[in-house]
Amino acid sequence: MIDEIAAIRLGVFLTILALMMGLESLFPARRLAKNPQTANMATRWLGNFGLLIIASVMARLLLPLGLAGFAVYTSQMQWGLLPAIDLPLWANIGISILLLDMLIYWQHRLFHRIPLLWRLHKVHHADRHVDSSTALRFHPLEIIISIGIKALAIVVIGVPAEAVVLFEILLNGFAIFNHANIRLPLRIEKAARYLLVTQALHRIHHSQIMAESNTNFGFSIIWWDRLFSTYARAASKADDKINIGLSDYPDVKQNAWLTGLLWLPFTGKK
Template identity: 35%
Template structure:
C-alpha cells in the first residue's frame, strides 16, 4: 500500500490510459449509436481539456485528495476515525460515501444556475463517447476538488480509499459515457450495481426532464434512492438528441469555444 500511495500519479495515469484505450476499442467494435461527428472533430478538444485540467489542478491543489488524506491519517480527524472502524471496513465505507458525495455534488451543479454554467460544457458535447467522460471545464474541476477535499477531511477517509475512489471515478466516468452496445440482459444486470452507458446516456439528452435524471457516475443505487432514476430516453437511444439547446453549432466543439461557454449562451 505504501508503494501504491507513493506512486499515486503514475497509477492514476496508467489506469486512465488503460481504460481509455480499452473502451475506445470496444466502442469502435460495438457502437451503440452512429456518430454525428468523427473522432478527429471532437477528440483533440476533449483530450486537450484533460491536459489543461490536470495542469490547473496540480498548480492549485498540489497535494490533491490523496495527499490530504495522507496528511490527516493517524490524527483521529473525521467521522470514520471517530467511529473506530478497522481499515478493512473503513476503506469500502469511505469509497461508498465519497461516491454519494459526488452524486449530490452533481445534482447541485445542475440546480444552481452559476454552477450549471460551468457544468453545461460537459453536456454541450454533440456526441456521446468515452471522451465525454472527462470533458469538464477547469472551473468545475477546481470546485469539485475543493468539495472533495472537504469531504475527505470530514470523513477522515483513509488514503487508500481515496486512491481507490479516484481510480474508480475516472474509470466509471469513461465507461458510463461509452458509445457501447451492451447486450440487453447484461445492461439490466449491471445497472443493478453500476451505472451503464445506456443508463447514463439518458442524462445527456437535450430534453431537460431527462438531463435532470441519472446523475450517478459509479454506483447506480443513488438515483433509485433519491428518485432521479429514468430507465430509458423517451425517443430511444438511437433517436434521442445529445447535448443542450444553447450550443448546437459544431464550432462549439473547439477547445477555445468550450472554455468560454460559461460566459455565453442562455441562462438555465
C-alpha cells in the same frame, strides 16, 4: 509513494480508456451524426482531450500531491468522524467510498440545479455525441470546485488515503465506462442496471430534453438514483435516436472547439 500511486492511476486510466475506445470503434452503439451542429471526431477529441490536459495541469498546481497526499496529512492529524469511532481500516475504506460516491451524486445534482454551477457543467453536456472522451470533458473550474468539495469531505469524514486513491481510480474508470459509445448485450444490461450506471442509462442523462437529463445522475453505482428517485430506465426516444447535447449550443465553435469550451460558461443568459 505518491509518485507510485500517480503511476498506477495513470496506468489504470490509460488501460480503461484504450479498452473502451477500442470497443466503441469496433461496436459503436450510435453513429456520429452528420449535421452542421455536430463536429467531426478529430475536432471533438481535440477539444475534449485538450480540456483534460488543462484541467489536470491546473489541479496539479492547486494540489501538487493530489487528494491522496491531502488525505495522508488529514489521517496523520486524525481529523474527521471515522478516526473518532475506531473501526478496522477495511470498514473505513468501504464506508468512505460509499459516502464519497453518494456525495458525487449530490454534487452532480447541484451542478444541474444551481445556475452558476450549471454554466460550468454545460461544457460537459454541450457535446453532441457521447463517447469515452466525453468522460474527460469538464471545465477546469468545475474540476477545481469538485476537488474543493472532495477535500472538505475527506476532512469531515476522515477518509483514509487508501480510500481516496481507490475512489479516484473507480470514479475515473466508471466515468469512462458509462460514457463509452457501446451497448451492453440485453441480458447483461438488465442485470447490470441493479448495480451500475450503464451506457444506455447515462445516454438518457445526455438527452437534450431537460426532464430526461435531470435523471440518472450517478457515476458508478445506480443505487443513489434509485434511492433518491432520479432513476429513469428509458428516454422518450430509442437509445440510438436520443438527441444528445444542448440545443442552445448549435455552433461547433462553441460545442466542440477547445477555445469555445473554455469560454462557454461566460456566454449566454444562463
